[in-house]
Amino acid sequence: MAHLLLRHRDIPDLHKIEVYREHGGYEGLRKALTEMAPQDVIGVLRSSGLRGRGGAGFPTGVKWSFIPKGPGDKYVVINTDESETGTFKDRELSEKNPHQVIEGAIIAAYAIGAKTIYNYFRGEFMDAAYAMEEALREAYDAGFLGKNILGTDFSCDFYCHYGAGAYICGEETALINSLQGELGQPWSKPPFPAVEGLYRKPTVVNNTETLANVPLILVNGAEWYTSMGTEKSPGVKIVCMSGHVEKPGNYEVELGVTYRELIEMAGGMRGGKKFKALLPSGGSGPVITESALDAPLTYEGLTPHGSVMGSASVIVMDESTDMVWAALKMLHFFKHESCGKCTPCREGTFWMEKLLHRIYEGHGTPQDVQTLESVANQIGGRTLCALGDFAINPVLSTIKHFPEEYRAKVQGASNGQVKKVAAKTAVPS
Amino acid sequence: MTHPFLEKTLIAEKYPKEIEGILARFPTKKSAVLPLMHLAQHEYGYMSEEAKREVAEILGLDPTHVLSLAGFYSLYYEEPVGKYVLEICNDLACALRGADDFVEMASHKLGIPVDGTTEDGLFTLKTVMCLGACDRAPMLQCNLRFEENLDEEKFDQLLARLRQETDEPAVVEKIVSYANRD
Amino acid sequence: MSDLITLTIDGVEVSVPKGTQIVDAAKQIGNDIPVFCHHPKLEPVGMCRMCLVEVGLPVRDRATGELLTNADGSPQLNFGRGLQTACTVQVSEGMVVRTSTEPVMAARKSVIEFLLTSHPLDCPICDKGGECPLQNLTMAHGAGQSRMHYTDKLKLAKHVPLGDLIYLDRERCIQCARCIRFQEEIVDDPVIRFHNRGRSLEIVTMSEPGFDSIWSGNTTDICPVGALTTADFRFGARPWELTPVASICPHCPVGCNTTMSTRREAVTNGRTVIKRIMPRQNESVNEIWICDKGRFVHHFADAADRLKTPLIRQNGELVPASWDEALDYVAGHLQKHSQAAAGLAGSHLSNEDFFSLQRLFREGLKSQNIDLAKRKMAGGDVAAQVGLMSGSNLKELGQGDAILVVAADLHNSAPVWWLRVKQATDRGAKLVVANARPTRLDKFAAYALRYEAGQALATINQLLNMAKVETETAVTNDIVAAAEALIKAENLVVFYGHEGLTYDETDALAKLLGNLLLLENEDGQSHAGRLNNGLVPVWPHNNTQGAWDMGIHPAYAPGYKPVKESGLDAAAIYTAVADGTVRALFVAGADPVGDGLMADRGKLDFLVVQELFMTETAVLADVVLPAQSWAEREGSFTNGERRVQRYYPAIPIMGESRPDWQIFAQIGERVGLGKPAFAASLVFKDVARVVGQYKGMDYRTLAQVAKQWPDVGGEDLYYGGNAYENRWGLGQQWPVAAEKGEVAHFDIPTVKSASRDGLQMMHTAVLYQPGTLVNHSGVIKPRKAEPTVALHPDDAASLGLADGEPAEVVVNGTAVPVTARIDYTAPTGLALVSGVPWWPGTAVAEIHKTAVAQLAAD
Numbered sequence A: 001m002a003h004l005l006l007r008h009r010d011i012p013d014l015h016k017i018e019v020y021r022e023h024g025g026y027e028g029l030r031k032a033l034t035e036m037a038p039q040d041v042i043g044v045l046r047s048s049g050l051r052g053r054g055g056a057g058f059p060t061g062v063k064w065s066f067i068p069k070g071p072g073d074k075y076v077v078i079n080t081d082e083s084e085t086g087t088f089k090d091r092e093l094s095e096k097n098p099h100q101v102i103e104g105a106i107i108a109a110y111a112i113g114a115k116t117i118y119n120y121f122r123g124e125f126m127d128a129a130y131a132m133e134e135a136l137r138e139a140y141d142a143g144f145l146g147k148n149i150l151g152t153d154f155s156c157d158f159y160c161h162y163g164a165g166a167y168i169c170g171e172e173t174a175l176i177n178s179l180q181g182e183l184g185q186p187w188s189k190p191p192f193p194a195v196e197g198l199y200r201k202p203t204v205v206n207n208t209e210t211l212a213n214v215p216l217i218l219v220n221g222a223e224w225y226t227s228m229g230t231e232k233s234p235g236v237k238i239v240c241m242s243g244h245v246e247k248p249g250n251y252e253v254e255l256g257v258t259y260r261e262l263i264e265m266a267g268g269m270r271g272g273k274k275f276k277a278l279l280p281s282g283g284s285g286p287v288i289t290e291s292a293l294d295a296p297l298t299y300e301g302l303t304p305h306g307s308v309m310g311s312a313s314v315i316v317m318d319e320s321t322d323m324v325w326a327a328l329k330m331l332h333f334f335k336h337e338s339c340g341k342c343t344p345c346r347e348g349t350f351w352m353e354k355l356l357h358r359i360y361e362g363h364g365t366p367q368d369v370q371t372l373e374s375v376a377n378q379i380g381g382r383t384l385c386a387l388g389d390f391a392i393n394p395v396l397s398t399i400k401h402f403p404e405e406y407r408a409k410v411q412g413a414s415n416g417q418v419k420k421v422a423a424k425t426a427v428p429s
Numbered sequence B: 001m002t003h004p005f006l007e008k009t010l011i012a013e014k015y016p017k018e019i020e021g022i023l024a025r026f027p028t029k030k031s032a033v034l035p036l037m038h039l040a041q042h043e044y045g046y047m048s049e050e051a052k053r054e055v056a057e058i059l060g061l062d063p064t065h066v067l068s069l070a071g072f073y074s075l076y077y078e079e080p081v082g083k084y085v086l087e088i089c090n091d092l093a094c095a096l097r098g099a100d101d102f103v104e105m106a107s108h109k110l111g112i113p114v115d116g117t118t119e120d121g122l123f124t125l126k127t128v129m130c131l132g133a134c135d136r137a138p139m140l141q142c143n144l145r146f147e148e149n150l151d152e153e154k155f156d157q158l159l160a161r162l163r164q165e166t167d168e169p170a171v172v173e174k175i176v177s178y179a180n181r182d
Numbered sequence C: 001m002s003d004l005i006t007l008t009i010d011g012v013e014v015s016v017p018k019g020t021q022i023v024d025a026a027k028q029i030g031n032d033i034p035v036f037c038h039h040p041k042l043e044p045v046g047m048c049r050m051c052l053v054e055v056g057l058p059v060r061d062r063a064t065g066e067l068l069t070n071a072d073g074s075p076q077l078n079f080g081r082g083l084q085t086a087c088t089v090q091v092s093e094g095m096v097v098r099t100s101t102e103p104v105m106a107a108r109k110s111v112i113e114f115l116l117t118s119h120p121l122d123c124p125i126c127d128k129g130g131e132c133p134l135q136n137l138t139m140a141h142g143a144g145q146s147r148m149h150y151t152d153k154l155k156l157a158k159h160v161p162l163g164d165l166i167y168l169d170r171e172r173c174i175q176c177a178r179c180i181r182f183q184e185e186i187v188d189d190p191v192i193r194f195h196n197r198g199r200s201l202e203i204v205t206m207s208e209p210g211f212d213s214i215w216s217g218n219t220t221d222i223c224p225v226g227a228l229t230t231a232d233f234r235f236g237a238r239p240w241e242l243t244p245v246a247s248i249c250p251h252c253p254v255g256c257n258t259t260m261s262t263r264r265e266a267v268t269n270g271r272t273v274i275k276r277i278m279p280r281q282n283e284s285v286n287e288i289w290i291c292d293k294g295r296f297v298h299h300f301a302d303a304a305d306r307l308k309t310p311l312i313r314q315n316g317e318l319v320p321a322s323w324d325e326a327l328d329y330v331a332g333h334l335q336k337h338s339q340a341a342a343g344l345a346g347s348h349l350s351n352e353d354f355f356s357l358q359r360l361f362r363e364g365l366k367s368q369n370i371d372l373a374k375r376k377m378a379g380g381d382v383a384a385q386v387g388l389m390s391g392s393n394l395k396e397l398g399q400g401d402a403i404l405v406v407a408a409d410l411h412n413s414a415p416v417w418w419l420r421v422k423q424a425t426d427r428g429a430k431l432v433v434a435n436a437r438p439t440r441l442d443k444f445a446a447y448a449l450r451y452e453a454g455q456a457l458a459t460i461n462q463l464l465n466m467a468k469v470e471t472e473t474a475v476t477n478d479i480v481a482a483a484e485a486l487i488k489a490e491n492l493v494v495f496y497g498h499e500g501l502t503y504d505e506t507d508a509l510a511k512l513l514g515n516l517l518l519l520e521n522e523d524g525q526s527h528a529g530r531l532n533n534g535l536v537p538v539w540p541h542n543n544t545q546g547a548w549d550m551g552i553h554p555a556y557a558p559g560y561k562p563v564k565e566s567g568l569d570a571a572a573i574y575t576a577v578a579d580g581t582v583r584a585l586f587v588a589g590a591d592p593v594g595d596g597l598m599a600d601r602g603k604l605d606f607l608v609v610q611e612l613f614m615t616e617t618a619v620l621a622d623v624v625l626p627a628q629s630w631a632e633r634e635g636s637f638t639n640g641e642r643r644v645q646r647y648y649p650a651i652p653i654m655g656e657s658r659p660d661w662q663i664f665a666q667i668g669e670r671v672g673l674g675k676p677a678f679a680a681s682l683v684f685k686d687v688a689r690v691v692g693q694y695k696g697m698d699y700r701t702l703a704q705v706a707k708q709w710p711d712v713g714g715e716d717l718y719y720g721g722n723a724y725e726n727r728w729g730l731g732q733q734w735p736v737a738a739e740k741g742e743v744a745h746f747d748i749p750t751v752k753s754a755s756r757d758g759l760q761m762m763h764t765a766v767l768y769q770p771g772t773l774v775n776h777s778g779v780i781k782p783r784k785a786e787p788t789v790a791l792h793p794d795d796a797a798s799l800g801l802a803d804g805e806p807a808e809v810v811v812n813g814t815a816v817p818v819t820a821r822i823d824y825t826a827p828t829g830l831a832l833v834s835g836v837p838w839w840p841g842t843a844v845a846e847i848h849k850t851a852v853a854q855l856a857a858d
């Protein structure tokens, strides 16, 4: 299949505007601005069934339709914070195919009546942002940004903004706070950004990949888009394959492929080792095991297996992996990234890491595993934002699927001997 | 810009045009705080007390605000660091591909523990959470420049190159270049 | 606010205004949903997660929009997927809330467990123990035992000074951010913030001095744990040992309601002392806030150098005497001089004191020479006509209303008014500020009118003329726009002060502003006499209003009754002291010598000073009488909004000191005024009889209370320690003439303006102005204002002064040492002098650079 989002892999120099335009670039924008009313654009997006690629999967057209009509400032914010462990798709898009993201964002701005677009990059993505800056310069020069775009009375500015190292700033309200120069802590919704977002004005926050889909949908139509993927999860998706596979990297697929196929695409298990488990949504979704590998990559596909597609960052682990160690690594991540605003996440992740560390080190007791589980359940569903729920997933799911590994560690402790499973893995401090 | 204190602050003196450019992109001054902190950190090497006070002064904020952000965001250093900050990702996806061993090797090679700085003030070693380059692990960022698919040999080459480099670390060029659009 | 929403909470139906949060709705029906981060005065944030409840919403048919019902006819409800925070969710019609189900209880238990994982559990030595929401809610919802390994607990710093006034215990902090939010949202001093993230969150400050805010003490009240404590109360007492006594703050015209927490102490040999001062809720006055001056400047009452016995000068020495000796002595000398006697009072005294003093002079000595020692500001008579209407509340000003502030720096001279005006602008009120220099209100003003020194009256005159013109005139400048905003406002409250003005100028200013309030709009309506409209004088002291009401004025007897023949005013008295026209002077609660108003005792035959301390004036006296401070007795003050409020005795009498009113009455008895009253309440009865405006008031009516909202000092388990419930009285605001439609326009006197040649200087207010009270309160010492002259860089340059250099300003002929400060915000041509004794109006600046004493080289 030819790429739609990762088109730069087929077309050299796609990041240059001439090349991008030679291949139909900015046609979607032209069509929207000169042939369609804003509500028609939203209509097409709704029919396309495009859902958010940032993790939550909210239908994009519906989100845009929530923005109040009429005058007043509105904003489009692109979420290029991409800090989820195992996720690296927005970075490739921004670096190699920036015009498609820019075009998608301008179309979004036109659809909701925004005059300003901010692209929030995680502060580490300097190269990607630099490429984006170059592309912006070109887009301004070509008249796709700035005053009276394409001779219409629609004007729009586009600015990049750099974060500074905080995973939570990927959460849309935290991102907005951060963009406003505040602490990057989320707020309790409502108000939703569509009603009160950036500078308290209606705001659409969309993931980079989500927006990269938009120009193609406008050019080719909603039906074309729904012809790909599955009925409930139409279209294409970039999957970030990492961990114990031969060829880690981004893979663009139609939604609906199975996880087994994805592993094959990525060259199979590294060194021919046996598959053990995978994290389907970076660190934030529950692990799945062999029995779920034939599930389709869709928004609903993993529901029966107690997991989610999320941002589709697949971290594959082979038989040599100590699952308690893996859980600890992830928990350390979430504890490190907890913004501290709400009690269960702030205190709970801290406590859980202590417990899990103790268990991993071989000093834990069966009671500690029980407490660990119970603390996790005390976090679940009670936090201000979803980070708290994310944090408990790797722990609860590894306890569920690999109870014997936990048992082995705590039995070692009760026998008075310390038993480490994977010797060469450092423990997060 | 007619802020009375601008001429007194180092970064305002050095980057008046850039600061103006940054301020122009937001309806509120406060929004410019992260970019200005990037600039200030570049200028001072870390978010020193002066750096914080300068940014606050330029934006009309209480310095406590800047202090608060410096502590929240992990890319700002509140303690002095070496000329090159080597931040190795050893998060799960990278760790599955040997990042932890790589950290150990790097620490050994530099003769410093994680979070330490070499005596010549050249290198600081840190471990960080996922940097979005898991497919090219082990990897690190050196003053925000990504170095990917590393092994011991490439690490040696990197150190050798950095030891010779006489230029300014390349970060600020990127931070400010985007502010220069007319 | 007629939009009422009806919902059901645990089976009880309640109707509340639209926009109410579930917690507050529940509180109204006595259902206390536990909270930590929520505070009804702060924006909801939903961060502690203590208030989780089940929320069901009625289900509607997608197509028809009809409400769906169950088989039994009850509405179908959708309880969503999980628990919701009652502090952030607003009520909606038909909502059903469950607050005591098993999932809710489990959530509360787990939040408490989380908050306690690393808590030090040091209740037995914690200042908050006994009035601590965390302790209370732990008793109600906590588990008996911790499941966290002891060694896993975080150990953090316990005595972190955020500044010299407030300490942080990092282990007790539960990161609810109430303090941070208070500083940012309510008082706009965002000088404390969170540092780091996750479990490392920590409250920090980078301001200089640390926690640089005049509101800092309030954070210790609203902190729901013992994390923030004040320097003077921490480890000072346990809450249950404290006896609360209601009081009124004795510093500024706001008249904040306070509570003094007192305790008998071993270290003071069993004497009861004031351990702390906290706000007492009065939603019409200070809500639940007080400034740090009100909180910390009370230590003077317990100061060791208080005067304790009467003193009579013998052979050049002041020696102790009995009260009878002293009173006889004073009465004799005053009577001897009769009309050549004069009385000067400080404006901290109570209404009862003022009333008795003027009676002594007017009736006992037949002298009308009676005035305030520091006669800074006129307009009491104007306020009696067009003052803020009784029953008004600044809290009700918002969208559509306007506020005008002239020649006053509310932040420094009446902090809680600053707060309330600022909050009115937050709610949408239009603020117009007119001053010769920028103040902290400018930031919130729609129009900040800047006039040159000496041009206040001209500016307000212009504003008034613009407002008179038919409003259709094109808006050409700020004055026109401001005038339009004022005249078109639904409600208009006008504050005026005396910054840079002489007494006569304030008189003219008050009258001009009175006329502004009397202006009729297109509908023939004027603002004067309407609820939430009127004039508020920003008096220099807490009871200047009372002094006017009680007739401490050479031309007005109590109740603003003009006297037949005016006596001498303060300025004339000082002249008369010097030239010998006045022979006997009674100074009560004032220090004219220390304040630079009176050089010495001039040609006085007799000087009596009634005081708390041995002031510079007292040192010169023939008799010194020890008075009681407000903390030792009862009485009433009248605030700038003309609310008469009672305070109560909190600590034992110092030495043999007596209440001022009693001393005046006992002298009165000796000059033939009859038996003194037995109690302040009886003096007040006389006041109410004589002063028409106080008719119907007595100590019982002043002590009346009513249920206040929000309910923060009550019985619940979670606002405990935030503020004291008001069980002692809300006070009474007296009605002005305009309420009865009784005023005509004011004639504006012509005022001679001062010379305008060259650099001008004016005195500006600072909260911690050095003076008898501030000087005697130790904890506030580091914040005491330094004598300073603030100059625009250009003016500084022409005087050859650099920032921080020593200089001297010549005030009333005396050179006062000051430190020069370069201030970019200062207007050019106007030097701002502060921290030195006050003088009226503006003056041609005499500022000299002081030669720095050259230290011997090498």
Ligand SMILES: Cc1cc2nc3c(=O)[nH]c(=O)nc-3n(C[C@H](O)[C@H](O)[C@H](O)COP(=O)(O)O)c2cc1C
Binding pocket: A051, A052, A053, A054, A055, A056, A057, A058, A060, A079, A080, A081, A082, A083, A084, A167, A168, A169, A170, A171, A172, A173, A205, A206, A207, A208, A210, A211, A385, A386, A387
């Ligand atoms: C803790 C947390 C981290 C998140 N990080 C990201 C992120 O890095 N990138 C992203 O696009 N969305 C992220 N999200 C989701 C955003 O909140 C938001 O749903 C998304 O940007 C919406 O865009 P979409 O509808 O196009 O997916 C995160 C959410 C949470 C709770």
Ligand code: SF4
Binding pocket: A168, A185, A186, A337, A338, A339, A340, A341, A342, A343, A345, A346, A383, A384, A385, A386, A387, A388, A389
């Ligand atoms: S769940 Fe975690 S990250 Fe989200 S608000 Fe709470 S503390 Fe912050």
Ligand code: FES
Binding pocket: C034, C035, C036, C037, C038, C045, C046, C047, C048, C049, C050, C051, C052, C085, C086, C087, C088
């Ligand atoms: S979350 Fe509601 S009171 Fe804290």
